[in-house]
Structures are given as structure tokens and as C-alpha cells.
Amino acid sequence: MIDAFVLEKIESILKYCLNNHLPFFTYRLPNSDFIKIGIQKDLNLMSFQNVTDLQSKQGFVMAPFDSNDKYTSWFIREDIGFSSENINEEEIQNLNRFKNELDFKENGLCIESSESDYFSQLDEILETLKGKSLKKAILSRIQIEKNDKSLDSPSLFVQLCQYYPKAFVSFVSLPGICSWMGASPELLLKSENNKTETVALAGTLPVSSSNLSDIEWGAKEIEEQAFVSDYIETVFKDNSIDKFEKKGPFTVKAGQVAHLKTEFKIERNLSFEDKAKMITALHPTPAVCGLPKLKALDLIKAVETHDREYYAGYWGPLEANGDFALYVNLRTMKITENQLSLFVGGGITADSIPQKEWEETQHKAQTLLSVIKACKLS
Numbered sequence: 001m002i003d004a005f006v007l008e009k010i011e012s013i014l015k016y017c018l019n020n021h022l023p024f025f026t027y028r029l030p031n032s033d034f035i036k037i038g039i040q041k042d043l044n045l046m047s048f049q050n051v052t053d054l055q056s057k058q059g060f061v062m063a064p065f066d067s068n069d070k071y072t073s074w075f076i077r078e079d080i081g082f083s084s085e086n087i088n089e090e091e092i093q094n095l096n097r098f099k100n101e102l103d104f105k106e107n108g109l110c111i112e113s114s115e116s117d118y119f120s121q122l123d124e125i126l127e128t129l130k131g132k133s134l135k136k137a138i139l140s141r142i143q144i145e146k147n148d149k150s151l152d153s154p155s156l157f158v159q160l161c162q163y164y165p166k167a168f169v170s171f172v173s174l175p176g177i178c179s180w181m182g183a184s185p186e187l188l189l190k191s192e193n194n195k196t197e198t199v200a201l202a203g204t205l206p207v208s209s210s211n212l213s214d215i216e217w218g219a220k221e222i223e224e225q226a227f228v229s230d231y232i233e234t235v236f237k238d239n240s241i242d243k244f245e246k247k248g249p250f251t252v253k254a255g256q257v258a259h260l261k262t263e264f265k266i267e268r269n270l271s272f273e274d275k276a277k278m279i280t281a282l283h284p285t286p287a288v289c290g291l292p293k294l295k296a297l298d299l300i301k302a303v304e305t306h307d308r309e310y311y312a313g314y315w316g317p318l319e320a321n322g323d324f325a326l327y328v329n330l331r332t333m334k335i336t337e338n339q340l341s342l343f344v345g346g347g348i349t350a351d352s353i354p355q356k357e358w359e360e361t362q363h364k365a366q367t368l369l370s371v372i373k374a375c376k377l378s
């Protein structure tokens with residue numbers, strides 16, 4: 001539990017950054033009580049093409065779903081750092097020395113996906129799946145909530161940290177570009193102390209009781225999760241990784257839903273270049289894109305009427321020693337002055353039942369919606 005006094009200080013730092021156009025990232029790793037804030041003093045954000053360009057850098061990475069798209073992969077420097085373990089009043093006061101001028105607002109308006117559009121897009125995917133050359137594609141939609149003065153984003157971030165201790169909770173603000181906040185259950189790749197880890201997370205059912213052993217997985221969910229697991233093993237093989245530990249699949253809870261998860265661990269020192277290659281090969285996994293990857297990507301682009309932007313991209317901290325913890329940007333929303341645009345999706349296979357897929361996206365949206373509502377009421 002983080003002390004209420006510390007949480008208040010964290011909120012006030014984030015508010016200062018928002019009011020003074022300082023780019024920042026803040027996050028809380030899963031199963032941790034440690035909130036980190038990194039602030040970049042100026043607006044000269046670094047974009048990157050290849051993960052290898054980030055070697056020896058300390059900061060935060062935010063990459064879009066499709067890097068060939070018009071969305072940039074960003075790296076945010078940590079010029080000033082705060083954490084829940086060293087909130088120093090003097091350093092907070094020192095922040096007053098830094099501010100940026102910005103005379104325009106982000107204009108990233110989103111359009112909500114209608115229910116009828118969602119169902120016709122899903123039909124189109126099901127039709128393609130009949131051809132057998134595609135095994136799975138993820139269909140996503142946007143749900144919009146009004147943003148207004150009654151909602152304070154720093155306090156929403158702090159609330160999300162408290163509601164979802166097992167998620168990667170993060171909030172990034174790039175003044176004049178975009179702001180995103182989310183509570184992701186899915187690790188893309190993590191590297192720490194010469195260990196590299198990833199997970200295959202897919203298959204979704206609503207959780208009604210707290211007893212996860214009551215959940216009975218159907219063939220559709222088992223298959224769609226196995227696609228992700230198999231894909232990870234193929235990436236390992238292509239990268240000459242033949243020794244790794246594999247655990248699962250087992251059931252995990254993520255907010256109002258449960259997923260099937262397999263954990264992979266490589267206990268070997270990999271070079272930053274090798275790990276960068278693996279990030280590029282894994283992303284986007286069949287948990288957010290589909291299988292085969294390029295076929296699914298083409299279909300998603302043809303069928304979805306919105307850009308995914310940073311939804312289903314990846315984000316997370318990067319240390320100068322080459323360690324990182326990158327998560328898939330899920331259960332997430334783009335924040336603008338008037339809108340909270342929630343992005344939610346689900347894996348479609350030949351066995352998908354359209355109504356169930358729709359309901360699944362509704363359940364996933366509750367991860368953020370339930371906390372947004374609680375914050376608006378308080």
C-alpha cells in the first residue's frame with residue numbers, strides 16, 4: 001500500500017506537468033507498490049525506427065500498433081525522476097523552474113464505433129476465416145466517454161493503480177501530440193537480471209465469482225490462446241532460442257474478465273540487439289493482430305474504420321543498462337480535452353459467436369469504465 005500522502009504528491013507532480021506542458025510518463029508495474037514518474041524538460045521528443053536505436057537510453061518507450069502507419073514510435077527521456085519511494089518536497093518545488101509554452105491543443109478526436117458497424121465488420125472477418133488461409137484476426141472498436149472537469153486524470157491514474165494491483169498501469173502525456181492511460185494485463189517482453197520473459201495471453205470469459213477454478217474454458221478460447229503460445233515458440237526458434245521455461249496455460253483474472261495465460265522465461269544473457277530483434281518479431285502478437293500476422297494486419301486495416309493509434313502497441317520503461325519491461329497497450333484509452341476514447345477488441349476465429357464477441361468487448365471496457373465512473377462520483 002502506498003501512503004495517501006505520497007499519492008497526493010504524485011497527483012500534484014502530474015498536475016504540474018499537465019498544466020505546464022512537460023512531457024511525462026508514469027507507471028506502476030504489476031504486483032508492485034512502486035510508482036515511477038519520468039519527466040522530460042523540453043518538447044523535443046525522440047522518435048525511433050528500430051528498437052536497437054534505444055540502446056543505453058533511460059526513459060520510456062511508446063510504440064503504435066502499426067509502425068508503418070502514420071503514428072510515431074516515441075522515446076521519452078527521464079530528465080527528472082520521481083518515485084513513490086523518494087518524494088522530495090524540495091525537488092517538487094524545483095519543478096517550478098521548468099515549463100513549456102504550447103499554444104495549440106491536441107486535436108485527436110475519435111469517432112465511436114457503432115454496434116451495427118461492429119457486427120458487419122465481424123461478419124466480414126468470419127467470411128474471410130471460411131477461406132482457411134487466415135486462422136485468427138482481432139477486431140477492435142472505440143467506445144467514447146465524455147471527458148470534463150469532473151474527471152481529474154492524475155487522480156484517475158492513482159485510482160487505477162489501486163484497483164488493479166496485477167496490471168501494468170500507465171499514463172503518458174506528450175503535449176500537443178497525445179495522452180494515453182491504461183491498465184494492461186499483457187506483458188510483451190521483459191528483461192531483467194539476465195532473464196527475459198514474455199507471456200501468451202488470450203481467451204476471455206467474464207468473471208462472476210472470485211473463484212477462478214469455476215471458469216470452464218471452451219475450445220474456441222483454448223485454440224485462440226494456443227495460437228499465441230505457438231507463435232511465441234516460433235519466434236524463439238527463429239531467434240535460436242531453444243532453451244526456455246514454459247508454464248501454463250492457466251487462468252488469470254484481469255479486472256472483470258479472466259484470460260488464459262502461458263508464461264515463458266529464458267534464463268540466458270541475451271544481447272540488447274537480440275532482445276530488440278525479439279520485440280520486433282513478437283509485436284504485434286496474435287493476441288492483438290492475428291495469424292498469419294501480415295494477412296491479419298491487412299484484413300484489420302481493410303475492415304476497421306478507425307486507426308488503432310497506440311492501442312495494441314507497446315509501452316513501458318527502459319533502463320540504461322538494457323533492462324526493460326514492455327507491455328501491450330490494452331485496456332487503454334486516449335485522453336483529449338472532451339473525450340476519453342476507450343479501445344477494446346477481441347480475437348475472432350471460425351468458432352466465434354458474434355453476440356459473445358460484442359459482450360466480451362463490453363466486459364473489457366469495464367476495466368477503465370468502472371474506475372472512471374467511481375472517480376466521477378467522488
Ligand SMILES: C=C(O[C@H]1C=CC=C(C(=O)O)[C@@H]1O)C(=O)O
Nearest residue numbers: 202203204287330344345346347
Ligand atoms: C485485444 C484485447 O485483448 C487481448 C488480450 C487478452 C485476451 C484477448 C481475447 O480474448 O480476445 C485479446 O487477445 C483487448 O483487450 O482489447
